[in-house]
């Protein structure tokens with residue numbers, strides 16, 4: 001039986017009556033951009049995070065770009081981040097004219113290693129952008145201490161980690177702001193592109209709202225140069241319906257992950273690390289195959305109809321578009337090693353036990369025939 005990496009059709013079928021009703025209501029309302037449906041979603045999302053503000057935007061990428069722009073980060077500035085992430089994290093820094101400063105990651109969590117931050121700080125550093133990769137919070141305690149000490153902004157890239165917690169705080173509410181993505185592969189997904197920014201800072205929230213609508217502060221009064229980063233009502237409506245189910249879906253992801261852990265612990269792979277004070281929401285269940293063999297396992301699973309994928313095969317400091325930053329291959333060795341050893345397996349909430357057994361059996365079969 002084939003096991004896809006992700007199958008959204010099951011959750012959409014289960015929610016079809018509510019989704020149909022909401023989408024039709026919005027269609028007939030004629031209110032498609034911002035407005036009451038976006039506000040309803042924003043309120044619900046802010047409540048979910050126990051945060052003061054949630055600002056709906058056009059994508060996770062735009063949430064990051066808008067945050068940097070509204071904080072006045074641009075030419076001549078530096079932002080410290082991880083190279084082991086999706087392109088948008090660093091792409092947005094570079095798009096503002098600022099320089100992404102890549103530091104190496106923690107080999108266990110794949111998140112930015114806080115001990116590398118201070119030596120990367122210069123007089124130009126304006127912000128740190130940690131990524132809560134795969135659904136596991138970065139080590140926000142020390143990151144916030146360093147940010148406070150050096151008076152730096154912290155923009156959390158929480159695109160993969162809605163619902164994850166660091167101690168008693170939801171990710172996205174710990175730094176100055178947190179950026180979410182609702183791209184279809186995310187734990188809370190829409191049917192197109194959408195994102196949001198979470199913040200407890202009233203002043204920043206007002207700026208974010210202004211910047212997402214071209215920087216308009218009053219009728220045709222452009223206070224700043226923003227852009228069209230607006231969330232549309234249909235995506236907001238879909239997300240409003242789905243948000244009620246997020247906690248249940250997250251619990252299921254965690255159950256699948258723990259079951260994988262139990263079955264894979266005797267095999268020569270490392271399972272994802274977890275910590276009591278950091279709730280992992282498993283946007284990805286990512287194993288590590290040390291010392292070669294990852295691509296052979298990837299091919300074996302693929303040949304047996306199991307969806308799996310490498311997130312991410314190339315750390316960003318090695319991407320051609322960042323050649324101008326002059327990082328050498330080997331300069332961030334932990335990220336480079338992770339890129340050739342990680343593999344993400346299906347962990348979507350609706351995956352059946354039988355499907356998961358299939359994945360486990362296929363991995364065991366690979367290692368027994370090695």
Ligand SMILES: Cc1ncc(COP(=O)(O)O)c(C=O)c1O
Pocket residue numbers: 059060061062085086088089131157159160180181182183193194195
């Ligand atoms: C870590 C990370 N940052 C940013 C993004 C960008 O989000 P979006 O695809 O909604 O623009 C994504 C998702 O694709 C992501 O995984």
